[in-house]
Amino acid sequence: MTAAARIVMNEIKGYHNFIKLMMVLVGIGALASLVRFIFGLGVTTNLNDTYPWGLWISFDVVTAVPLAAGAFTIGIVAHVFHIRKLEPLVRPAIVTGFLGYSLVCVGLLLDLGQPQRGINVLRYWNLHSPMFEVSMCVMAYTTVLTLEFLHPVAERFGWHLPLRLLRTLELPFAILAAMISTLHQSTLGTFFLIAVDKLHSLWYNPLLPLQFWLSAIFTGLSIVIFEASLVHKYMGQPDESELLATLTKIIPWIMGVYLCIKLYALAFLTHGPLFDRPVLLALFLAEIGAGVILPMGMFFTRKIKTDKKMQLRAASLVIFGLVLNRFNVSMFGMEQPGQLIYAPSIIESLVTIGIIAAHVLFFVLIAKYFPIFEHHPEATDYTIPDHFHRIEGHESKAGHELRAEG
Amino acid sequence: MTNHWIDLKNSDAIFIIGCNPAENHPISFKWIEQAVDNGANLIVADPRYTRSASKADIYAQLRPGTDIAFLGGLINYALQNNLIHAEYVREYTNAAFIVNEKYDFQDGLFCSFDDQEKSYDLKSWAYAVDGAGNPRRDMSLKDPRCVYQLLKKHYSRYNVDTVCNITGTPKEAYLKVAKAFCATGRPDKAGTILYAMGITQSTHGTQNVRAVAMLQMLLGNIGIAGGGVNALRGESNVQGSSDYGLLFHLLPGYLKSPEFDNVDLKAYNEKWTPKTKDPKSANWWGNTPKYVTSLLKAWYGDHATKENDFCYSYLPKRMGSYAYGKIMEKMGKGELEGLVCMGMNPAMGGPDSGKAREALGKLKWLVTVDLWETETSIFWKRPGVNPKDIQTEVFMLPAASSVEKEGSISNSGRWAQWRYKAVEPVGQSMSDLWIIDQFYKRIKALYVKDKGAFPEPITRLSWNYGEGHEPEVHLVAQEINGHFTRDMTIVDKDKTLEFKKGDPVPMFKYLQDDGSTTSGCWIYTGSYTKEGNQMARRDQSDPTGLGLFPKWAWCWPVNRRIIYNRASVNPAGEPFNPKRPVIAWDGLEKKWKGDVPDGPWPPMKDDKEGKYPFIMLAEGHARLYALDMKDGPFPEHYEPMESPTRNLLSKVQNNPAVAVPKNVSSDLAKFPFIGTTYRMTEHWQAGAMTRSLPWLAELVPDMFVEISESLAKQKGLKKGDKVRVVTERGSIEAVTLVTSRLKPFNVGGTMVEQVGMPWHFGYAGLATGDSANMLTPTVGCANTSIPEFKAFLCNIEKGGNKG
Amino acid sequence: MSTTSIDFNKTRTFLIDTTKCTGCRGCQVACKQWNQLKAENTHFFSGEGYQNPPAMSEYTFTRIKFKDYQKNGQNEFAFYKEMCMHCNDPACASVCPVGAFRKTAEGPVIYDDKRCIGCRFCMMACPFGVPKYEWSKAFPLVKKCTGCYSRVKNGKEPACATACPTAISYGPRAEMVKEAEKRLKAKPERYFPAIYGKEEAGGTSVLYLTHQPLDELGFKPITKRPLPSYTWQALRFVPGIFLGVGGTLSLVSWFQHRKDRIRKEEEERAAAKADSTKGVNE
Numbered sequence A: 001m002t003a004a005a006r007i008v009m010n011e012i013k014g015y016h017n018f019i020k021l022m023m024v025l026v027g028i029g030a031l032a033s034l035v036r037f038i039f040g041l042g043v044t045t046n047l048n049d050t051y052p053w054g055l056w057i058s059f060d061v062v063t064a065v066p067l068a069a070g071a072f073t074i075g076i077v078a079h080v081f082h083i084r085k086l087e088p089l090v091r092p093a094i095v096t097g098f099l100g101y102s103l104v105c106v107g108l109l110l111d112l113g114q115p116q117r118g119i120n121v122l123r124y125w126n127l128h129s130p131m132f133e134v135s136m137c138v139m140a141y142t143t144v145l146t147l148e149f150l151h152p153v154a155e156r157f158g159w160h161l162p163l164r165l166l167r168t169l170e171l172p173f174a175i176l177a178a179m180i181s182t183l184h185q186s187t188l189g190t191f192f193l194i195a196v197d198k199l200h201s202l203w204y205n206p207l208l209p210l211q212f213w214l215s216a217i218f219t220g221l222s223i224v225i226f227e228a229s230l231v232h233k234y235m236g237q238p239d240e241s242e243l244l245a246t247l248t249k250i251i252p253w254i255m256g257v258y259l260c261i262k263l264y265a266l267a268f269l270t271h272g273p274l275f276d277r278p279v280l281l282a283l284f285l286a287e288i289g290a291g292v293i294l295p296m297g298m299f300f301t302r303k304i305k306t307d308k309k310m311q312l313r314a315a316s317l318v319i320f321g322l323v324l325n326r327f328n329v330s331m332f333g334m335e336q337p338g339q340l341i342y343a344p345s346i347i348e349s350l351v352t353i354g355i356i357a358a359h360v361l362f363f364v365l366i367a368k369y370f371p372i373f374e375h376h377p378e379a380t381d382y383t384i385p386d387h388f389h390r391i392e393g394h395e396s397k398a399g400h401e402l403r404a405e406g
Numbered sequence B: 001m002t003n004h005w006i007d008l009k010n011s012d013a014i015f016i017i018g019c020n021p022a023e024n025h026p027i028s029f030k031w032i033e034q035a036v037d038n039g040a041n042l043i044v045a046d047p048r049y050t051r052s053a054s055k056a057d058i059y060a061q062l063r064p065g066t067d068i069a070f071l072g073g074l075i076n077y078a079l080q081n082n083l084i085h086a087e088y089v090r091e092y093t094n095a096a097f098i099v100n101e102k103y104d105f106q107d108g109l110f111c112s113f114d115d116q117e118k119s120y121d122l123k124s125w126a127y128a129v130d131g132a133g134n135p136r137r138d139m140s141l142k143d144p145r146c147v148y149q150l151l152k153k154h155y156s157r158y159n160v161d162t163v164c165n166i167t168g169t170p171k172e173a174y175l176k177v178a179k180a181f182c183a184t185g186r187p188d189k190a191g192t193i194l195y196a197m198g199i200t201q202s203t204h205g206t207q208n209v210r211a212v213a214m215l216q217m218l219l220g221n222i223g224i225a226g227g228g229v230n231a232l233r234g235e236s237n238v239q240g241s242s243d244y245g246l247l248f249h250l251l252p253g254y255l256k257s258p259e260f261d262n263v264d265l266k267a268y269n270e271k272w273t274p275k276t277k278d279p280k281s282a283n284w285w286g287n288t289p290k291y292v293t294s295l296l297k298a299w300y301g302d303h304a305t306k307e308n309d310f311c312y313s314y315l316p317k318r319m320g321s322y323a324y325g326k327i328m329e330k331m332g333k334g335e336l337e338g339l340v341c342m343g344m345n346p347a348m349g350g351p352d353s354g355k356a357r358e359a360l361g362k363l364k365w366l367v368t369v370d371l372w373e374t375e376t377s378i379f380w381k382r383p384g385v386n387p388k389d390i391q392t393e394v395f396m397l398p399a400a401s402s403v404e405k406e407g408s409i410s411n412s413g414r415w416a417q418w419r420y421k422a423v424e425p426v427g428q429s430m431s432d433l434w435i436i437d438q439f440y441k442r443i444k445a446l447y448v449k450d451k452g453a454f455p456e457p458i459t460r461l462s463w464n465y466g467e468g469h470e471p472e473v474h475l476v477a478q479e480i481n482g483h484f485t486r487d488m489t490i491v492d493k494d495k496t497l498e499f500k501k502g503d504p505v506p507m508f509k510y511l512q513d514d515g516s517t518t519s520g521c522w523i524y525t526g527s528y529t530k531e532g533n534q535m536a537r538r539d540q541s542d543p544t545g546l547g548l549f550p551k552w553a554w555c556w557p558v559n560r561r562i563i564y565n566r567a568s569v570n571p572a573g574e575p576f577n578p579k580r581p582v583i584a585w586d587g588l589e590k591k592w593k594g595d596v597p598d599g600p601w602p603p604m605k606d607d608k609e610g611k612y613p614f615i616m617l618a619e620g621h622a623r624l625y626a627l628d629m630k631d632g633p634f635p636e637h638y639e640p641m642e643s644p645t646r647n648l649l650s651k652v653q654n655n656p657a658v659a660v661p662k663n664v665s666s667d668l669a670k671f672p673f674i675g676t677t678y679r680m681t682e683h684w685q686a687g688a689m690t691r692s693l694p695w696l697a698e699l700v701p702d703m704f705v706e707i708s709e710s711l712a713k714q715k716g717l718k719k720g721d722k723v724r725v726v727t728e729r730g731s732i733e734a735v736t737l738v739t740s741r742l743k744p745f746n747v748g749g750t751m752v753e754q755v756g757m758p759w760h761f762g763y764a765g766l767a768t769g770d771s772a773n774m775l776t777p778t779v780g781c782a783n784t785s786i787p788e789f790k791a792f793l794c795n796i797e798k799g800g801n802k803g
Numbered sequence C: 001m002s003t004t005s006i007d008f009n010k011t012r013t014f015l016i017d018t019t020k021c022t023g024c025r026g027c028q029v030a031c032k033q034w035n036q037l038k039a040e041n042t043h044f045f046s047g048e049g050y051q052n053p054p055a056m057s058e059y060t061f062t063r064i065k066f067k068d069y070q071k072n073g074q075n076e077f078a079f080y081k082e083m084c085m086h087c088n089d090p091a092c093a094s095v096c097p098v099g100a101f102r103k104t105a106e107g108p109v110i111y112d113d114k115r116c117i118g119c120r121f122c123m124m125a126c127p128f129g130v131p132k133y134e135w136s137k138a139f140p141l142v143k144k145c146t147g148c149y150s151r152v153k154n155g156k157e158p159a160c161a162t163a164c165p166t167a168i169s170y171g172p173r174a175e176m177v178k179e180a181e182k183r184l185k186a187k188p189e190r191y192f193p194a195i196y197g198k199e200e201a202g203g204t205s206v207l208y209l210t211h212q213p214l215d216e217l218g219f220k221p222i223t224k225r226p227l228p229s230y231t232w233q234a235l236r237f238v239p240g241i242f243l244g245v246g247g248t249l250s251l252v253s254w255f256q257h258r259k260d261r262i263r264k265e266e267e268e269r270a271a272a273k274a275d276s277t278k279g280v281n282e
Ligand SMILES: Nc1nc2c(c(=O)[nH]1)N[C@H]1C(S)=C(S)[C@@H](COP(=O)(O)OP(=O)(O)OC[C@H]3O[C@@H](n4cnc5c(=O)[nH]c(N)nc54)[C@H](O)[C@@H]3O)O[C@H]1N2
Pocket: B017, B018, B019, B020, B021, B023, B024, B025, B045, B046, B047, B048, B050, B062, B063, B064, B065, B066, B067, B195, B196, B197, B198, B199, B232, B233, B234, B235, B676, B677, B678, B679, B680, B681, B682, B683, B684, B685, B686, B790, B791
């Protein structure tokens, strides 16, 4: 065992059991992915000609993308609307976004039958394909997020010049992120516009892209609340509920608009029967009732500004609503009467669990080793010092040790 | 077929009875659909609602084995309602002929039946003759002893109610069929009847066919475009094999094979050459001596001389039956030493195949010449037997398939079409011609060496098919056509024709009985002429617009596309239906226009030279009343050997001319259901050719039985259940297909269920399953011995063999 | 991938008259033979009648569906050929991110397997459920009826059409539509009064005539609009939205930053003032 490896092992031994569990899950997920590549989709998944898309598309892509929307929404709020006090929320959101999108890419590659040809998307353009658009956006946005994520990295390692540059680019990036995200968040909805005779009328309507976009925005913001609350609760990070209160003011209005559009679409833009499938109706009501109306009501209360628990609950409900919505649209609502029901295979499930675990794990690790939460831009020195040195006093202890012994 | 496939499009009513062309002759539907597009009625009578039935305008269900009742009812309907084509019937059929006084029919039996021998004295059915020896006729058809009146009387018993009671056909459906088909009795309407195994595989199969023919005669439907009696032949070249004399009682060209008492050529000719004193009868079989002599010349060449009776003595003389069933019986008794099985699969194809499989084990040796390993070639390791117990030595010779060799194939429409070799034979397989050539050469060498009791029939055969490794198939075709053995001058009416020795004979009318011509099969004379191989022609011109395509391939006889076409015109030679004339007499040019006519003579009305249209019969008239059927001059309904009911029409239960075998049982307590076997599109026959092909095995992978919804309910069966089907002969396992396409029959008031099954499955090949022929009885038609595969009694039980 | 250059009157089109189909399955086998597709391992029958295999698949590009039922006491034994509809404006082509599917001017919608990345969006998109996947392979491709493009391009008819004794006519779309209309008019009692595929999905290169009502035979009711138009109605806004969002947000941020700047400046000014006052005071 090399010295470096020993250090890493020692480091890991010190981790909380939860992190270890995550590591195990990630490991299992990685193994499962390997199995998938060796044996192919047909053997390892429950996908078939009736269900060409399953858990990986419904969750790892269609759901994960809006769940990672916090980065661009908070970016808009903080940078574009220039509400500077919210800037501390930006970095965690960007990390979440960065991880989210990276893992979406992983998910996509896992799901592709010919992943080695992914590059073809850049070679052969089909402007009529929503998938083309989403792929391009995801690639572009992942790049943007990577650059944004370089921010804490540069700061961590004291790379002044890139740091300075990135600081300057913060606003343009935020705008670019919003542009790109608007496109692909909505286009994920456009995907299902082609399923005109497949997707049940409870979900199918021409405003689906707009609904996807709006729900991504309020869910993105809710994710920020959700994350900050958890991080405060479990990682001993400062309580940002005051900042979150600002968000709770924004969220319900967007939800309101969303709900209006949804009801309008149901009432006026839908063609097929709405109430012919009891199970779907129940799913729909759960999604709208528990996932939209209830949290919206909570957000509209005064109490939520101060009640941390309520913030977390409301945000959780929004997230639940979004997940259910994306599954309803991409899976349940597509099921034709009498069709066999799809359930993901063990491999599929392990991979998805692995991906979720990876998300949590990497987030925690990044938070551990990089300046994510303690970042308060007003306190950061973005000037380029004469001696091109790292910024003193901004090193975490662990980082220091790592460098010292590495 | 009197007509041919393409001609189906000319029909106004297509009556499918006892065949299932959508499934077994799919291409026929190309033409059937065209007829339907032009307004034809499509009628299907079948025990099951088949894929053919699904296309029909009228479907009538009938109980297996009751076709004579069904058709007899139609005959009665046409007669009673005056729908017959009167002129046709009077002039062209034997309706006007007077039958001798002896003839009688009483309660199911014709006169002169010998109960011991189970046979009739056919002579007692003869026509009454006048002083000149010609049959007496009453052109008014009023004489109570004329065929017409006897016929009317015979079938008056077949009224609609009685018929439907027997056949189980719903009355409305029956009346619809009667109305629609009998409407073709009008001269300007054509109706065709298509039949195959549903009609022939019966103890009264030949009489079924006769009933078909009689209905067509009465409606004036024979000889015309869109009409005819059309047997849809089975195996791809079965027409060719019958033409070339594959059956034990026939020589090539439907010449009779000699019987033991035809001691010399003269006796043979005496026996088999029909005679007539009527100058208007062409009596074409009167040429029999020319054809036999030419055949002997083809076989024995220069050895065959007038002096030695053209080697007639070399021909085997038969006594009794050599039919398939008899061979199996003998084999079972160990009376056969060896068997050469060339392109057939007796472990599968015959009835009671359990017995057949056992019989194969009694052979010393067995040669199979086939494309595949078949149930026959592996009979010694079939399920349930110990190979050690079987001593038969089996030789498998791999045969090349039809696309791997050149030659002709004759289709149901009598078209001989030349085919080329598409690919080289697979592996070590060889063409059948090569195999037979080798057989011959080696056997001849043995005879030359060892002599033996009577080597000449083999050693003297003229066997000249080239010197190459592979016999020259064109030489075979040329031998079949025949040639002149010396320079000849023939005067034909106003023409004088010169032929050189070796020239091909252009038409069979130039064949001679003096040894100056050869012909391996007289009906094919003209197929390979000076102009070349006529069978290989591919000219798509169709001058008549009837789809005759006279320059596409070649058709026997003399390239005549619709036979008996002299019956398509009135006695003056004018087409009955001017819109679809097959031939027409051109009075000015003094010749026929259109198809090749049935003989060049002017129309029948011409006092000097005119001839009757049915030239193959001595009396020149189509036989509503037959003289040479073993089981009666009129088809009479009898129940199949195993039947769920007593005969509702007479006291005679089964065809009296058929001996009742031992292992049949009509015990309804044990075997309450009607069993029937059939084919389906996806498989071919005994299955070797399809159950070994993955693409076809995929379509129908398992042996199954079809049962009605009511039987399923009664037996607690549902689709996919394993069942056991049992008869007196054996029991098999199959998967159940419950379908409303099969329905029980109302037989005289009680409902009788049917159990249908394909007979394609066996233990060899990719897709395997139990064989339906384990169940079928060894009993056959009085005239042809074709087995009764379509109507037997069985029981069905839930659970498979193990259950 | 605009298909506007294609003259849909001329695209080769199947007219499948199911009233003439005998269910012989010659087409099904001819397709396997021409495309050298593996036989499937089947058991008994997979549906009504003698239906097999259970569905179209990577090995089965076309299949005869059997309908075996009774209606008003009459038997119905119906057969129809399932295959790619070769849509005029194919959903599969429009959704494919790499443009692997293409509607040809000859009629067939063809697939370029070298482009395919295997996202299976085409399978989701096709309203007729046609594209199938090589689930048996580690690196699978999409499989579907090729319309026998290689034959059609060379002036031949597709293998299945060639094999069919009765039911399939093949020719320019306008002629096939005309022929179908002629049949409907000539024999109204024979046909259900509709030509499936004439307008479905915006029109297809496979047209069906049936005897029984379409839904009874299992023909899916499909929108008459070309499917790509459903996504295009959203996607066409993409450039506008992209620039719109960018522009709006730039403006907003300019405005917000300006406010901020002004506030800062004011603060600074105030500070400076305070400074100067201070200084004065000092
Ligand atoms: N695909 C395919 N085609 C074939 C063959 C094959 O094996 N497979 N075999 C070929 C051969 S050799 C032959 S001989 C032909 C035979 O061709 P068909 O005669 O068409 O064959 P089958 O299916 O035996 O019988 C035809 C129909 O007769 C019905 N039937 C049964 N009993 C009766 C009855 O008593 N009266 C009437 N009227 N109908 C009855 C059956 O229900 C069946 O639908 O097919 C040839 N074509």
